[in-house]
Amino acid sequence: MIIKQPKPSALSEQVENMIEWLASYGKDERNGVSRLLYDPAWIAAQRAIEAKMNDLGLQVHYDDVGNLFGRAAGRDPEALVVLTGSHVDTVIGGGKYDGAYGIIAALIAVEHLLTQYGQPLKPIEVVSLCEEEGSRFPMTYWGSGNITGTKSREAIRNLKDASGMLFEQAMYNVGFGLGQHPQPQRSDLECFIELHIEQGQVLEREQKSIGVVSHIVGQRRYDITVHGESNHAGTTPMKWRHDAMFTAAELIRILMHRANTNEDGLVATVGRLDAKPNVGNVIAREVTFSLDVRHSDTETIRTFCEECFNEFESIAAQHGTRITYRKWMDEPPVAMDSAMNAATESILKREGISYQMMTSGAGHDSQVFGTHCPTALLFVPSRGGISHSPAEFTDTEDLQRGVRLLIDLLHQLAY
Template sequence: MDLEKVLADNLVNLSAIGSDPTGGMTRLLYTDSWLDAQKYVEKQLTEAGLTAHFDAVGNLFGRVEGTKYPEETILSGSHIDTVVNGGTLDGQYGVIAAYVAIQYLLATYGKPLRSMEVISMAEEEGSRFPTVFWGSKNFVCEAKREDVEGISDFEGKKFVDEMRRQGFDFRDDTEAKRDDIKAFVEIHIEQGNVLENQDLQIGVVNNIAGQRRYTIVLKGEANHAGTTPMGYRKDAVYGFSKICSEIIDRAVEVGDPLVVTFGKVEPKPNTVNVVPGEVLFTMDCRHTDKEVLKNFTEEAEALMKEVAEHHGLSIDIDLWMDEAPVPMNEEIVAAVEQAAKEQEMNYRVMHSGAGHDSQIIAPHYPSAMIFVPSIKGISHNPAEETKHEDLVAGVKVLAQTLYELAYKE
């Protein structure tokens, strides 16, 4: 089997489904292009000798039974949906890599001792409907129908109607979580530039960072830009600038892996000749240690209140996301690291600053992730790209990992 060619052909063929005229790719949950992509993957799974089936909500599985321990399953895969006008690797590379790796193992070594399975998860991105991880949350029986029964997309199409239009429905709430999964390995592009900057081929992920996200509103007093002396102003933008500067400076002091981002800023009235009386802004903070994350953000909250009081501003702080860090399983991480060594790859152990399906699955089943480099760290963008030799290297490490987990006693 020519692994490099099979991988390249599948990437080209699958990327054509949902291709965007601007050069990117848009494949949103329960759209026709999404279903076409899942059907393409289903065909590839069947042709590779796997038994394919969909679950109730549209997660796709391809399975080969183990010869000695069929009740123990080694799982690999990722998500098939994209962001709007995204790239051609985020998500689908992990799906393709999983079935190409298993196809290679079957052709090289025959059937495994333990069962191997590919999962192409229905949705991870949250790009069409206001819900995320719909695929993986259903897989681990965490998804709640009440969270999606009333939601619609940007065109007003209802989630439930679109799900049923494509032939899917809610899972049976009485259905028990699977007890056969012994390991889950997800491969993904890094979506950052650490590996590229360090000239490495593989990242062995041992932790997914926790996230705390805030929306903050500072209120002062809008007033005339020419007639209001500096000492009499209640300038909300000035207050925001102090908050932004001091918290970022503090984050630099704390150091990696802490990151903090003020990504959205909306001053009002946002015009050239009026002192801004209000600013809405967001803060996104991430760290791999739950206590460090909690302590830093609580310190940041106190600082924001102090700045607001000092400048005569009112402040409203809304913490609307609080996701704890998710460590990967040490044994599975060790298996990935050993596979990278055996394949003679340049690698490093690292954390993921972005969220992935693995963070949903890891609390339920032993899990780990493999990263391959992203050129310039670009992702969620038509310019998203990874050298083909790095994509191949990732599949080789994944295949070696699956071999260790599924073929050995």
């Protein structure tokens, strides 16, 4: 069956307008976007999407952690749900496409399908997931994790943001976590589709229009703390110091050297450093740095961390310091559904659209759904591979091409 598509010019204008519309919630003076879980910009964005869903005639509801759903009911009362969408939260000062594009694309696709073909056979739901980034609290995939049952209230007990606000209190403050909405865990999902910007350079460099993801890499994240001793910067000889900063610098150098010489594609990042007392003329007594390790093979990640940490202990001993570790994320690599990918490839070949089968180096809600139900993760190109930045950009032609693919795929799955 030939699927009637909206005109590219009209679709491009709609996508552009909606990208700017959603970016207005949390826009900062540098043209970045900051929507952190349960903050004022976040709740304003969710309410705006809720209103848009109502305008489309969808059945709208939140769950008890703040995930937002708009449902187009199906003709078959026994059919499972075809779910599509992405996350509404951002990093601090992030771009306007990450997460938001997947929600916008889903809204546009469902609007077009309902207008052209009426009620689907199977229910389609658009989801604006409450959280994915871990930007406010040390917790990622809170939205998808609750839907799939992999996250619980126990996991957030005593977690605080940088201001000292408890995770649970922030949730209560905006009306969630109080039992006023349905519990989030779902057992009625047939599949999940996430359309996302690539956040990398592969598609642009290979001059491909769509990325079809076969696997999402695994991730481990740590907070590593070096404990030393504060002392006077001028009167303490170098050989008698227990300098947490000096130790941390050596540990970070070891991490980067091992990652740079690893030939399996592993990546490691230290992106945050906190020192105490953080005074220029005082030897640091405590330094905490973040560690993010990613690879498509769990054993490779485990071996890398073990070897680094074993070396860390000997370095710390040489400096008269000690180390503590807090592993707060350990997500295994996840394969996307081969049947859904085959259906996507069939559409792309039929339409003559260039594509690339690829692995995602970034984590996505799809990796959480991928262990729960058949899942597809689809990419459109990112200019220069830049993301998590106000400079994040995807050409409108690529954005509308992704929406058209989503329309075709949803029609095939739900009609």
